[in-house]
Amino acid sequence: MKKEEIKELSIPELKASIEAAEKAYRELKVTHAISPVDNPAKITRDRREIARMKTVLRQKELAAKAEAPAAN
Secondary structure, three states, X not given: OOHHHHHHOOHHHHHHHHHHXXXXXXXXXXXXXXXXXOOOHHHHHXXXXXXHHHHHHHHHHHHHHHHHHHHO
């Protein structure tokens, strides 16, 4: 996913995407440990994509938290 696509997701969608990406990443790591994968750079790309999604999720959570007290 591109940064723009990640930023458009809602918090529940982000959490679901992160969970799915982490599962795929773990499976890829196990597969790579057993026999080398065709494209080992995919491991790095997947890890970085998970980090991007977690960063956007945290930003959205902090923004929601900042808006909540302001509304009171």
